Amino acid sequence: MEGPTLQDSVEAALREAGVPAGVMPSGRTDRGVHARMQVLSLRLPEAPALEEMLGRVARHLPPDLGICVAKRPAPSFHAQWVASGKSYRYRLQLEGTVSEAWRPYALDVPREPLLASREVRPERLAELLNHATGTRDFIAFHEKSSPRKPRRLESATLHARGSGLYEVRLEGEGFARYQVRYLVGSALKVAAGLLPEEHWHAALEAAAPLEGLKAPAQGLVLWEVRYPAAVDPFSPGERLHPPGLPGTPPFGDEAPG
Incomplete structure (x- = not known):
């Protein structure tokens, strides 16, 4: 694979934001495939203020990559192993x-x-x-x-x-x-x-x-990765309309012009 992966970019942004942590992805996509709700989990030594951390990390991401939601899921949550x-x-x-x-x-x-x-x-x-x-x-x-x-x-x-x-x-x-x-x-x-x-x-x-x-x-x-209701880090509303997600192709549901 050529160039940085999504995981590389997120981990680099975390380091730049002062949150050094490896991420655990729900899986990998092929080069050239787009992802609307790829899920990455990470464990931190302390529970940060999520909105503040999200803002710091977002400033260091490439323009075509965004973080839509950050939550504190169940302690046993793992983005890949508990996906349904x-x-x-x-x-x-x-x-x-x-x-x-x-x-x-x-x-x-x-x-x-x-x-x-x-x-x-x-x-x-x-x-x-x-x-x-x-x-x-x-x-x-x-x-x-x-x-x-x-x-x-x-x-x-x-x-x-x-x-x-x-x-x-x-x-x-x-x-x-x-x-x-x-x-x-x-x-x-x-x-x-x-x-x-x-x-x-x-x-x-x-x-x-x-x-x-x-x-x-x-x-x-x-389009999305699903989880059992007991550990799903997203609400039904967030799954339908992820915060910050562009409404343009390839993610928007509007008919083409």
């Missing part, structure tokens, strides 16, 4: 031309070399994604560096955002490396008629190898 699930969103321009605001954050399907000149009907894509839900061996859809084990995909739905932009929303207990990108890319390949549908079903039902497609990173957003 994750939500991802992947933006696709299926029809028309992607707007300038969304261009860096969406896959422009009609202009993607492999998919160019192939029609991808939204209802067809939604049907394929729905078939992927359930507890399965997703080995055909993730890197072999991730452990092979059953994983539960709770939902995989497609939502129209307007002007030909669509959003794939995926929720699950946990995801292997590149799993979301392979699921979205391979579903697109089947919907475009470039991969037989029976191969898709065999990969899902019997973990058969698949000549899938890894969708590009820029369309993907880690």
